[in-house]
Amino acid sequence: MSESLCSDAPWTAGGDDRDVIVSTKMTLVRNLDDSLFPWRAPPAELEEVRRRILDVLQTSIPGIEVFKLEELDTTECLVVADRGWIFSSFESDHGRAVAVHGDTVFSINDIDHLRISCRKGGFDLGGALKKAVEADRMLDSRLKFAASLEKGYLSSRVEDSGSGLSASALVFVPAIMTAGVFERVAHSLLSSGVHPKAVALDWAQTDYDMKSEESSSDTDPADEAITGKELLSPFVTLHARAGIESTEDEFIAQFEDTLKGLVEGERRTRKLLVSSRRLEFEDLAFRAAAVLKSARLISERESKKLLYDLRAGIVYGVAPESSLGSREQELESIDAAVEKVGAGILKLIAREKKQTMDDREADALRAELVRMTISHYHI
Amino acid sequence: MKCDICGEKDAVVFVHQVAGGRSSELRLCAECAKQQGLGRLDGDLSASLSKLIEAVTGKSKLTKKEGTKSEKTPLLDRRCSRCGSLLRELKKRECAGCSACWAQFADELDEHSHKANDSQRAYHGRLPAALEAIRASRKELSDLKVRLEESLSREDYETAAICRDFIRLLEEKHNE
Numbered sequence: 308m309s310e311s312l313c314s315d316a317p318w319t320a321g322g323d324d325r326d327v328i329v330s331t332k333m334t335l336v337r338n339l340d341d342s343l344f345p346w347r348a349p350p351a352e353l354e355e356v357r358r359r360i361l362d363v364l365q366t367s368i369p370g371i372e373v374f375k376l377e378e379l380d381t382t383e384c385l386v387v388a389d390r391g392w393i394f395s396s397f398e399s400d401h402g403r404a405v406a407v408h409g410d411t412v413f414s415i416n417d418i419d420h421l422r423i424s425c426r427k428g429g430f431d432l433g434g435a436l437k438k439a440v441e442a443d444r445m446l447d448s449r450l451k452f453a454a455s456l457e458k459g460y461l462s463s464r465v466e467d468s469g470s471g472l473s474a475s476a477l478v479f480v481p482a483i484m485t486a487g488v489f490e491r492v493a494h495s496l497l498s499s500g501v502h503p504k505a506v507a508l509d510w511a512q513t514d515y516d517m518k519s520e521e522s523s524s525d526t527d528p529a530d531e532a533i534t535g536k537e538l539l540s541p542f543v544t545l546h547a548r549a550g551i552e553s554t555e556d557e558f559i560a561q562f563e564d565t566l567k568g569l570v571e572g573e574r575r576t577r578k579l580l581v582s583s584r585r586l587e588f589e590d591l592a593f594r595a596a597a598v599l600k601s602a603r604l605i606s607e608r609e610s611k612k613l614l615y616d617l618r619a620g621i622v623y624g625v626a627p628e629s630s631l632g633s634r635e636q637e638l639e640s641i642d643a644a645v646e647k648v649g650a651g652i653l654k655l656i657a658r659e660k661k662q663t664m665d666d667r668e669a670d671a672l673r674a675e676l677v678r679m680t681i682s683h684y685h686i
Numbered sequence: 687m688k689c690d691i692c693g694e695k696d697a698v699v700f701v702h703q704v705a706g707g708r709s710s711e712l713r714l715c716a717e718c719a720k721q722q723g724l725g726r727l728d729g730d731l732s733a734s735l736s737k738l739i740e741a742v743t744g745k746s747k748l749t750k751k752e753g754t755k756s757e758k759t760p761l762l763d764r765r766c767s768r769c770g771s772l773l774r775e776l777k778k779r780e781c782a783g784c785s786a787c788w789a790q791f792a793d794e795l796d797e798h799s800h801k802a803n804d805s806q807r808a809y810h811g812r813l814p815a816a817l818e819a820i821r822a823s824r825k826e827l828s829d830l831k832v833r834l835e836e837s838l839s840r841e842d843y844e845t846a847a848i849c850r851d852f853i854r855l856l857e858e859k860h861n862e
Contacts, residue, residue, distance in 0.1 A: 340785050343769050347783035444815075452814050453785035456821055458796070459809040461788045465780045465795050468788070470811040551796075554811045 311372045312386045313655055317410040319642040322429015325635055326622040327570045329477040329542070329642060332391075332426040333435040335443050336419045336462045336471035340453040344463040345402075345416045353402025353416050360415050363449045364406050371408040376400035382658065385651025391426075393417050411438050419463045421446070428639075430566060432474060432559050440555075459551060469551035474562050478569060481541035481619040482576035489539065492572065496545065499565050504544040541615055545569075581623050592620020596627050596684045599677050604670040610648045610677055614641055617681070630683045637683075644680040648673050689715035690761060711793050766790055827856045 318330040338344055342356050357375075364371055374387065377400045387393055392405045392412050406413040414422040423446075425438040446452075453461040460471040467473070483489050493503045545566070549558035581588060595616035599605075605613075618641045620626035621634060631637050646652065650669070657664040657672055664672065687697045690713050697713030762774040771783035773791050782788050782795060813821060830853050837846035 338785065343784045344782060346779075346781065347769050347771060440812075447814050451816075453788075454814050454817055455785075455788060455792075456813070456817060456824075457809060458788060458792060459811055459813065461782065461785050463781050465782065468796065469809060549811075551809050551811075 309372060309374070309383075311407040312374075312383060313652070313659060315643045316390060316426075316646055318426045318428045319646060320428050320639045322427055322431050324430040324570055325428065325638045327478055327480065327573050328430040328566060329479055330426055330428055331430060331432050331435055331476045331566075332424055332474065333432065333439045334422055334424040334473045334475070335439050336422055336460065336467045336473075337443065337446070338420040338453040338461060338463065340451045342420065345418065345420065346463060348402075350401040355402075356420050357402045357404050357415050359450065360413070360421055360446075361404060361406065363446060364413060367445055367449070368408050371406050374405045374407070376403040376405070382651060382654040385649075386655055387651075389646075389649045389651045392424075394422060410435075411442055413442070419467070430476075430570070432476075432563055432566075436472075436555065436559060466548060470549045470553075470555055470558070472549040472555055472558060473547065474549075474559065475544055475546045476562075476566055478543050478545060478566075478573075479541055479618065479622070480543055480569070480573045481615070481622070482573055482580050484539055484541050485580060486576050488576070489543075492569070496565065496569075499547075499561070500550075501545050501547045501562065501565050504546065505539045540611070541619060577623055581625070585623075585625060588620060588623045589625035591616045592623075592626045593686065595620070596681060596686050599681050600684065600686060602674045602677070604667070605674040605677060606670055607648055607650060607673065610673055611645060614645050614648070614677075617641060627684045627686050630685070640680055640683070644677055647676050647680070687713050689713060689718050690764075691715075691718040693764070761794075764791075823856065823860070827853060827860075830856070 318332075322328070322330070339356060339359070342348060342352055345353060345356075348356070361373060365373065374383070376384070376387075376393075379387065387405055392407070393403075393414055394417050402416045404415040406415070410427060411423065411425045414424070423439050423442050425435040425442075427435045427438075455461060459469040462468045462471055480489070480492075483492055489505070493505075496503050547558075547562050547565075549555065553561075595613040599610070599613050599617065617626060618638065621637050621641070626637070629637050631640065647656075653669055653673055653676075654664060656676070657668070662668065662672075689695050689697045692715060695715035695717065698716050699714040699719040701712040701714070762772070762777070764773050765771065766773075766776075766783055766787045767790065768786035769783035771787060773794060776782060776787060776791065776795060780795075782791075788795065812818070830849050834846055834849035834853065837843070837849060
């Protein structure tokens with residue numbers, strides 16, 4: 308069984324400012340100069356592109372794991388999607404593949420011929436970019452990328468051309484959500500060119516995409532995503548794309564400033580809320596820990612909600628006492644658990660244990676995994 | 687660059703419009719320019735330009751005058767010479783089909799990032815190593831030309847001669 312698919316994702320450990328910035332990711336978009344872009348290329352050409360790129364990757368990076376999408380079963384596809392290793396649906400898997408080496412992922416024939424992503428735990432844009440650029444330079448020496456002096460790296464989607472660089476961060480902002488100021492924060496982020504994506508708890512798999520203010524719609528983009536009726540999870544993904552005018556350093560500096568502002572804002576709001584509602588947050592955290600420690604059956608939605616409440620308790624400083632050494636270790640254990648309770652990885656674990664699984668068995672296995680994860684809490 | 691109307695001859699007339707923060711460009715060969723009324727600098731010129739500008743913004747179609755051998759090639763119905771994608775489809779999808787689409791339709795595809803000033807449009811970021819070397823060489827040539835001018839204006843002919851010789855070397859290297 309593949310190690311990359313079953314083990315904890317590398318970004319669930321390490322990194323600074325983990326209480327707010329759970330992970331940061333940098334992605335570079337590249338295409339081969341002499342081949343049609345994936346949406347236009349016939350299957351045979353896509354297979355050839357994949358062969359050429361994998362040939363370079365496998366000869367240059369020892370130990371790299373390769374997953375050809377047409378060879379994956381449904382469970383493995385779920386894991387690949389859960390991990391964010393692909394950028395588009397599985398509708399067409401001709402010539403597509405994902406190659407994984409530690410925290411660096413190479414997506415082949417997914418919108419573009421190649422997307423190089425590096426995801427690091429905590430606030431580490433510089434570290435993520437360094438790894439992605441190293442891989443890019445290695446590949447550049449052996450493949451001819453499509454680029455021009457005027458437009459930079461050429462991409463399938465017009466908006467991705469230029470440096471081909473985009474950044475994203477997974478942030479944990481329970482205080483901003485609880486205080487009801489997410490809409491205002493989102494507007495501010497949009498004006499800096501950062502697009503927030505919040506997930507509604509009522510529809511666990513639904514992404515709310517804040518449309519750019521440049522959209523042609525006359526309605527306020529925030530109104531389209533947040534009506535106040537949905538309860539949003541405290542996890543938000545922030546995404547930004549480098550424009551053709553900015554260099555990589557300028558783009559990262561701007562994104563970092565935006566994240567620093569968000570970190571300060573969230574921590575300030577936490578202090579304010581805890582000063583007046585400490586007991587309420589403590590109650591939520593203790594209840595969450597108690598249910599997670601003792602449940603025998605638990606759904607994905609409930610487990611995630613309770614893990615979020617417990618994580619919020621940790622960052623507010625009101626969580627139950629733990630035998631783990633530090634707050635960072637507690638956060639890492641929660642983040643690893645949130646990853647594991649997703650349907651795809653759970654089914655992989657069951658397969659490893661040579662079990663078939665219906666929904667009830669999945670809920671039981673999930674409850675067992677969660678109990679193991681938070682056994683260090685003293686309740 | 688080929689003429690945007692006939693697609694056959696090299697373009698020698700370039701029409702660049704800047705309006706409302708957007709910039710558009712049209713390239714014409716001598717024959718098509720003349721047929722579109724650009725041969726005379728009189729009152730007819732503005733009328734001809736208006737018609738051309740409408741065609742650039744896609745509000746009307748430009749075709750060659752009757753009596754020429756080429757077929758009608760409305761701008762948006764032009765195809766990429768490598769992947770065969772229609773410009774109309776590419777604009778609708780906001781995608782390119784291959785790197786040749788970018789070479790042929792760069793301005794039409796990326797019209798939202800057009801700036802009035804060319805230096806603002808230019809890409810200054812990282813490039814593949816081979817292109818990086820070309821860009822560095824071009825910058826070196828450009829800097830030498832500036833130094834040559836400065837030397838001449840100071841009547842420092844010795845420095846100017848050195849700059850001139852380096853410029854010649856670099857230009858020969860480019861031509862290779």
